Amino acid sequence: MPNEPERERGTPPESEREEQVSSVEERYRKIFEHNNDAVMIVDLEGEEFVDVNPKACQLLGYSRSELLAMHPEEIHPDDIDRIRDEFISQVTEEGTGFTDELTCLTKTGSVIPTEISGAALDLSDDETKPSQMVAMLRDISDRVEHRRELQEKIERLDQFASIVSHDLKNPLSVITGHATLARETGNREHFEAIEDAAERMDEMLSDLLMLTREGNLVGDRTTIELETLARKVWLECNLEPATLDIESSTSIRADRDRLHELFANLFENASTHGGQSVTVRVGAFDTEQNEGFYIEDDGDGIPVDEQENVFDWGHTTTRDGTGFGLAIVAEIVDAHGWSIGVCDSESGGVRFEICLT
Known part of the structure; x- marks a missing residue:
């Protein structure tokens, strides 16, 4: 028999190599x-x-x-x-x-x-x-969705931070004003106003901290009398010589603190844009289509071409404005499941209508 060609030491035969390749391919x-x-x-x-x-x-x-x-x-x-x-x-x-x-x-x-x-x-x-x-x-749909949710939470936290910084300005100004008067007069009622404003700030911070954790802008709802709350907020805002006129009232189911912020922001907006002597009117309406309440003034109003943008975050027409006040109002309204519209008032100023239905 002819001699078979010698294989290198350690080299498997051809059939075995083919089996190994086939196994790897499999x-x-x-x-x-x-x-x-x-x-x-x-x-x-x-x-x-x-x-x-x-x-x-x-x-x-x-x-x-x-x-x-x-x-x-x-x-x-x-x-x-x-x-x-x-x-x-x-x-x-x-x-x-x-x-x-x-x-x-x-x-x-x-x-x-x-x-x-x-x-x-x-x-x-x-x-x-x-x-x-x-x-x-x-x-990576789940990852993208998670990323989107995180981004929404970050944006929400940014908005809450804006709400805190914006809405604390009112009680801080109350404290500053009454502290000055207290030094000048020593009247006890100024110290009581300072204490009330400080308590208000503490409540706001506690509530907003809880809301940021829970992710909800509105907490428990109670029945609130429109006139009672509007007058209370007006006094706290200390907007004299501006005047408040309650034309009618109604009962509202709402988060009291958030509704307090809504009125405070709309009152301050009227004072800022309508002048120190502006007259603000608050009332209720009930039509076949909607029921709700309004806040209007006799100031200069808002141009029609700007009315659609007044609730945007950062939108402001004043040099020192933050553009957060009306955006916060819109957030509070939306969180309650309501809607808000803006138009001219009969006296030429601006009218905000909050529809509850």
């Missing part, structure tokens, strides 16, 4: 088919899908045959140019790539935020760039 095939992420083999030159796993079909809503007849730009219509310039070029030049800013359009037309990682497949001896890559898509 393992990779199982990883491909049972992966929790969508896995797609992409031909880089033709931008075509060579193979896709079941998870890719599930994620995008297409059958395997449908996906293999499509191109990546049909899945990523909004991002394809950026993906070519940033992701695919990174895979081509560096062998791997990643981005977490990719949206996928499903068969039903819904958009799914995803992250994608990719790797170039083996190069042949005569190639300088890969002809194919493996791309792994992961649905």
